[in-house]
Amino acid sequence: MSSSPQPEAELAKLRFTLEAANAAMWDIDLVANTVVWSENAEQVLGLRPGALSTTFVAEPEWIHPEDRAGTLTALWEAARGGETYVIEHRIVTADGETRWVTARGGAVLDDDGSPARVVGVLVDITDRQLLAERLRGELAAKDRFLTTIGHELRTPLTAILGFSAELHDRLSDEELAPVRDIAQIITQQADQMVALIDDLLVAGRDADSPVPIDPHQVELCGTVRRVIDGWPDEHRGSVSIDEGPVRAFADPIRLRQIVRNLIDNAIRYGGPTITVRCWETPIEGRSHLVVIDDGPGIPSTPPEPDTGVHPTGIGLAVSRRLAERMGGSLSYEHVDGTTRFELELPLEA
Known part of the structure; x- marks a missing residue:
């Protein structure tokens, strides 16, 4: 039977672990x-050397002044409750440098169950904090870049949309019908480019910089009508929308973005008839918008592993993210030849 390690060996292991x-x-x-x-x-x-006192000091100067109260409060609450605590806080070195540590501690109880000691460990996490700050800065720069690019792309597209629509309206002569059709195609394609830019700006954000949301009281089915109002007759005529006002609490701009993606998806992959139904469930405080078609549904190709975006486009992934940002959800099912997307949103604030 082997003998237990000597105290010196144990101390050496502990010293090596702490230094590492x-x-x-x-x-x-x-x-x-x-x-x-x-x-x-x-x-x-x-x-x-010698800066750390062997007598407990009520306000240790090496803890950053702005973090001192919170750190000590966490320590004493853990001591009184016989619990553990974990807190990240700043320290000030002898040279005046600010660094970050993670403090993990816990109470040790005596035979009567009362806290007798508090033991813990401090781990320097400055490099990790600096990396996190740099990443936050890079994410902010990325968001500014996306916003600038979105603005720069929208400006010429807005002009294209305006002039192509005016050109289409002026070409009333029957002989110019082919040119009028071309102008309408230009308008449609430019409108799709604007929609794609909107989706890319949302997809380019992450959890640390979510898309801003400004919710208001809106009307669901009325929003659908306004979205498809400028679409070609063959598309607009295939959409059947419920009558009657149905309220929801959502960002009007982001709601239109979701609706546009859902209707566009139904037109691309659905059957000849698309039905939009809206209703409220006041007891649950929720509103519902459902888009139904009798098409084959979304292709079975799995989403891209790195992005979670389906190869058929980013619109549905963006719509789900926007729904969740507004306190709602977006679900999909394809059963017995019927495809159904259901958008659920808060009924009121």
Whole structure:
């Protein structure tokens, strides 16, 4: 039977582990009001030798002034409750440099179940925090870039839409009908480009910089009518919409974006008839908009693994994200030859 490791060997292992993790340990005796630090504590905290007191100090100067109260409150609440705590806070080194640490601690109870000591570890996470700040800066720069690109692309497209629509209206002569049809195609394609830009601007954002939402009281079926009002007759005529006002609490611009994607998807992959139904469930505080068609449904090709976007387009992925941002959901099912998309939104604020 092998003998247990000697205390010196155990201390050597602990010392090596702390140095490898750039971490320091501490042990507060709540009865004697003393603190025992690991040998490397002052090095980890960037303090001069002898700077750490062996008597517990109510307001340690090495904790950043703005973080001091919250850090100590978490420590004492853990001590009183006999629980553990984890908190990230800043420290100030002897040279005045601000660094970040993760503090993990917990109470040690005596035989009576009362907190007798609080022990813990401090791990330097400055490099991780700096990386996170840099990533946040890069994400903000990306968002500014996307916004600028969106504006720059929309400006000429708006002109194309305006002039092509005017050209179409002026070409009333029957002999110019082919040219009028071309003008209408230009208008439709430019409108699709604007829609694609809107979707790309949403898809380009992530959880740390979500698309802004400004919800208001809106009318669901009326929104559908306004979306398809400017579409070609053959598309507009294939959509049947419920009558009657149905309320919802949503961002009007983002709701139109979702509706446009759902109707466009139904036209692309659905059958000859598309039905839009809207209703309220006041008891649940929800509103519903359902787009139904009798087409084959979305192709079975799986989404791209890196983006989660379906190869058929980003519109549905963007619509689901927008629905969730507005406190709702977007579901899809294809059963017995019928495809059904259901958008659920809050009824009121």
